[in-house]
Amino acid sequence: MDSEDLRLAVYRSFAETGRAPDPSGLAEQLASDRPAVTRGLRELADARHLVLDEAGRIVMAHPFSAAPLGFAVMGRQTLWWGGCAWDSFALPHLLPGEGEVLVATRCPACGQPHAWNVGTEQPPDGSQVAHLLVPAPRMWDDVLRTCANQRLFCSEDCVSAWLRTTGSPRGYVMDLPTLWRLAAHWYDGRMDRGYIRREPAHAADYLRSVGLTGPFWGS
Numbered sequence: 500m501d502s503e504d505l506r507l508a509v510y511r512s513f514a515e516t517g518r519a520p521d522p523s524g525l526a527e528q529l530a531s532d533r534p535a536v537t538r539g540l541r542e543l544a545d546a547r548h549l550v551l552d553e554a555g556r557i558v559m560a561h562p563f564s565a566a567p568l569g570f571a572v573m574g575r576q577t578l579w580w581g582g583c584a585w586d587s588f589a590l591p592h593l594l595p596g597e598g599e600v601l602v603a604t605r606c607p608a609c610g611q612p613h614a615w616n617v618g619t620e621q622p623p624d625g626s627q628v629a630h631l632l633v634p635a636p637r638m639w640d641d642v643l644r645t646c647a648n649q650r651l652f653c654s655e656d657c658v659s660a661w662l663r664t665t666g667s668p669r670g671y672v673m674d675l676p677t678l679w680r681l682a683a684h685w686y687d688g689r690m691d692r693g694y695i696r697r698e699p700a701h702a703a704d705y706l707r708s709v710g711l712t713g714p715f716w717g718s
């Protein structure tokens with residue numbers, strides 16, 4: 500089985516239905532069999548294209564998620580789990596024709612609900628801030644925990660309150676325009692055939708271009 504066919508089938512399922520495809524469906528769609536799909540998914544996970552759970556089920560194909568991580572994203576016909584703050588803001592950029600999506604979450608500190616219309620033209624309005632807990636060089640150590648801790652808060656005060664309550668070290672705080680610029684092109688190409696993961700040097704250039712530098716970002 501062609502690994503790129505498999506990767507694209509997973510991404511298209513997430514984009515079109517909001518859900519991860521099941522292995523039997525993938526085998527049928529790709530005229531293959533379950534063991535080949537299982538092997539193929541494992542290879543894609545090893546190359547960090549996907550995240551699998553212990554049973555080999557697809558949990559994430561960034562920025563898509565099959566698991567709730569604090570965000571819901573509503574399109575015209577489709578509902579997605581938004582992954583983290585970064586991933587939720589990235590979704591409209593990977594879904595041409597969708598226009599603006601509604602991104603909704605709760606402040607992890609105080610429970611206040613927040614929602615934004617997020618599109619591809621300009622950052623959404625709002626004075627809320629994103630807090631990313633895990634520094635970039637460690638983001639893949641436990642990527643589910645990393646995404647679960649990339650959240651949007653009412654304010655800096657709510658970030659501080661949450662850090663105190665959870666006993667967490669401060670990560671990185673950014674405003675909504677910065678989060679939107681980070682998300683806008685980070686996942687470029689993932690829906691296209693022949694996608695190759697960004698080299699670390701290229702990733703550093705991209706981060707610098709949106710104003711993110713320093714030890715947290717690995718530079």
Ligand SMILES: [Zn+2]
Pocket residue numbers: 606607608609610611652653654657
């Ligand atoms: Zn709050």
Ligand SMILES: [Zn+2]
Pocket residue numbers: 582583584585586645646649
């Ligand atoms: Zn994420």
